[in-house]
Amino acid sequence: MQFKLKSMWHVALILLSGVILYFFVSNDEFLYQQPIGKVVAVKEEKPTKTTDVYNNSDETTRQHLTFEILNGKYKGKTVKISNTYSRSGGLDQKFRTGQKVFLDVYKKGNTLEATISDYKRDVYLVMFSWLVVVLLYLTMQFQGLRSLLSVLLNFVIFLFVVQLDVKLNLNNFFWIFAGAAIVFTALSLVLVIGFNWQCLVTFTSIFLGTTIALVIGCLALYATNSKGVHYEALDYATQSPQQLFLAATVIGLLGAVMDAATDIVSTLFEMKRSQPTIAKKQLFKSGQAVGRSIMGPLVNVLLLIFFAETFAMSVLYFRTGNSIPYTFEWTMALGVVQALISGIGIVLTIPIASFLSAQVLGGKRHVSD
Amino acid sequence: MSAISLLTLILAFLMVVVGGRKGITAFLSVVFNFVILFTVVILITGGLPPIWVSFFAGICILGITIYMGNSDEKTSNIAFKATLIVLAVMLLLxxxxxxxxxxxxxxxxxxxxIEAFDLLIGADFEAILISTTVLSTLGAIAEAAIAVASGLNEVIEQKPGITLPEVFKSGKMIGFQIMGMTFNTLFFGMFGSDLALFILLYKLDADFSYYLNSKIFVKECLAVLFSSVAVILVIWITTYLVGKNLNEHRQKIDN
Known part of the structure; x- marks a missing residue:
């Protein structure tokens, strides 16, 4: 009974923190420099039907919005802006009363004018982050938050490396990210496993698996002259797209290879602990067995991540009269190549991790840690 | 030969060499999932409702990933059931x-x-986004569900007299172990593919407000957060289902 009371307190406190956080973030205009406007009135014109040359019919609607400015020196003033939205909403959006928007406000004579710069999304991002932290806490208390720590730490390093890349502006910037990948791996492993033999074996397997997969990938791309792959199709590229793509592939493949290597090495170390006399050969065999069972699901994880991201772009290509092969080459090919190279990395890591663990654990040596 | 065909051949070869017969099944599951994803794009382009298309495609992808990736039928059944529940919950979220x-x-x-395109193509981009988000989490939850279900079954087999609270505790332990690594997989997979974006943001001198509010950044962050929630939920539900299964099994024996 006492346990129930305690957990009810817990739940109440967690809910309260959510309510307070929500209240705070929905009224945080005072924290921003840029003027924020709240939609107080909406007047809509009649929608216009449009049809393009590919026979796609759509609808655009013009709306006249009145904003009340919530912060800064124009606080309390109202501005009128018109906005056009389409039914499909590729780049635009419909506004409703109560929604908040970042504005660029300027004075024209005596009247205030403004344009919409961005929609205010912080509430949703913060509240969902809160939900994740709460779920982690409920599942495994503070231990669960530790697994977030390694991700957060990696993210900070990631941002730092990006900054380094922009500042240095090297020709061969791929190596910056390759170096960063090694740091990511080492850090995550030390945080999850601790610094010991197991960590060292896992690290070496990941390093070898990733490197060999990348070399194979590059050789295959070189041998086929990257036929059917257009690096120019990479979104947001501001540096050499080919190197950027390779750097992205290294980071993308690292997570999955890490997953595979940790699974295999930790299973084998655990086996050695419970059966100290186990033979080298048996260890290698068991490692391969673990690897075989995770190989398919892991490759699928990456395929789904890389492929699903291209949906919006692919539909846009198809609907504007492009053929299937053309659309595939320009929207999906890069993601598929990434998934394939990562897959090769995952598969290669299996024998490497099994072999290395067997070598280190085999013979009479005991697991000392 | 195109680069993709060559890479596919290399992957198929390696999977067969390392995995033997299981490698062939694993490779086929990847091919099937690819075909399903491609069909989803074609169907959405054709005007079918994206959310329903991806809901049914999601069920197929889960089935393929779980049953073709895992040979033990008992754990597969539990993992499949758990992922279906999570798929429905995630859609609602x-x-x-x-x-x-x-x-x-x-x-x-x-x-x-996209400036070369006329964007008035009559597609529902919001629904397309929902299907992207749902489908990209499926791989991770399938993997987590299999890991928890087979891990727990191993525990139950080694200790037949295990009590239900102990099962739940083991589920938590196994869940914790795989969670850290699954987060890493998701993190590196998603942020790796956004590398170019991050470099651009730095060049644009984006400020804190930009990170909290810009469409592209919020979208990528929410994608990672959605997957994390899905993975946590699937660990809970799989553990619960394994426990429930064990209980029913024991009651049957008792009667």
Missing amino acids: IIPFDHFAQIKGFASEQSET
Whole structure:
């Protein structure tokens, strides 16, 4: 009974923190420099039907919005802006009363004018982050938050490396990210496993698996002259797209290879602990067995991540009269190549991790840690 | 030969060499999932409702990933059931969040790529976004569900007299172990594919407000957060289902 009371307190406190956080973030205009406007009135014109040359019919609607400015020196003033939205909403959006928007406000004579710069999304991002932290806490208390720590730490390093890349502006910037990948791996492993033999074996397997997969990938791309792959199709590229793509592939493949290597090495170390006399050969065999069972699901994880991201772009290509092969080459090919190279990395890591663990654990040596 | 065919051949070869017969099944599951994803794009382009298409495609993908990736039928059944529940819950969670956060379609940073297009193509970009988000989490939850279900079954087999609270405790332990690594897989997979975006953001001198509010950044962050929630939920539900299964099994024996 006492346990129930305690957990009810817990739940109440967690809910309260959510309510307070929500209240705070929905009224945080005072924290921003840029003027924020709240939609107080909406007047809509009649929608216009449009049809393009590919026979796609759509609808655009013009709306006249009145904003009340919530912060800064124009606080309390109202501005009128018109906005056009389409039914499909590729780049635009419909506004409703109560929604908040970042504005660029300027004075024209005596009247205030403004344009919409961005929609205010912080509430949703913060509240969902809160939900994740709460779920982690409920599942495994503070231990669960530790697994977030390694991700957060990696993210900070990631941002730092990006900054380094922009500042240095090297020709061969791929190596910056390759170096960063090694740091990511080492850090995550030390945080999850601790610094010991197991960590060292896992690290070496990941390093070898990733490197060999990348070399194979590059050789295959070189041998086929990257036929059917257009690096120019990479979104947001501001540096050499080919190197950027390779750097992205290294980071993308690292997570999955890490997953595979940790699974295999930790299973084998655990086996050695419970059966100290186990033979080298048996260890290698068991490692391969673990690897075989995770190989398919892991490759699928990456395929789904890389492929699903291209949906919006692919539909846009198809609907504007492009053929299937053309659309595939320009929207999906890069993601598929990434998934394939990562897959090769995952598969290669299996024998490497099994072999290395067997070598280190085999013979009479005991697991000392 | 195109680069993709060569890489596919290399992957198939390696999977067969390392995995033997299981490698062939694993490779086929990847091919099937690819075909399903491609069909989803074609069907959405054809005007079918994206959310329903991806819901049914999601069930197929889960079935293929779980049953072709795992040979033990008992654990597969539990994993499949758990992932189906999570798929439904995630849809209910993603639909309102994606709607309120308004992260559909393309971001202004992408304008260089899309300026050649007329965007009035009559597609529902919000629904397309929902299907993207749902489908990209499926791999991770399938993997986590299999890991928890087979791990727990191993525990139960080694200790036949195990009590239910002990099962739940083991589920938590196994869940904790795989969670850290699954987060890493998701993190590196998603942020790796956004590397170019991050470099661009740095060059644009983006400030804190930009990170909290811009369409593209919020969209990518929510994608990672959605997957994390899905993975946590699948660990809970799988553990619960294994426990329930064990209980029913024991009651049957008792009677």
